[in-house]
Amino acid sequence: MTELTEPESAAAQPTPDWPGISDAGVTDPVVAQALARLEALPQVPVSDHENVYNELHDELLAALNSVPGNSAPTSADPTDGAA
Secondary structure, eight states: OOOOOOTTSGGGSOOOOOOOHHHHTOOOHHHHHHHHGGGGGGGSOGGGHHHHHHHHHHHHHHHHHSOOTTOOOOOSOTTTTOO
């Protein structure tokens, strides 16, 4: 049977390889900025993870719903403006 280790023991603490934002291949700067907050997540108390994820969700949703600055609105009617 496997013995449980004490929580204070170094062996009891997980040490996962936490991926960095550069590893994700994100090219959108707004999304990259929002995801950068996840790099500090291992140091955030677990009780606060829900708040971090909710804020991240809101930031990503706002980025998704924003109109890119370099695009002009297009008409859904292909004959719009045609003579």
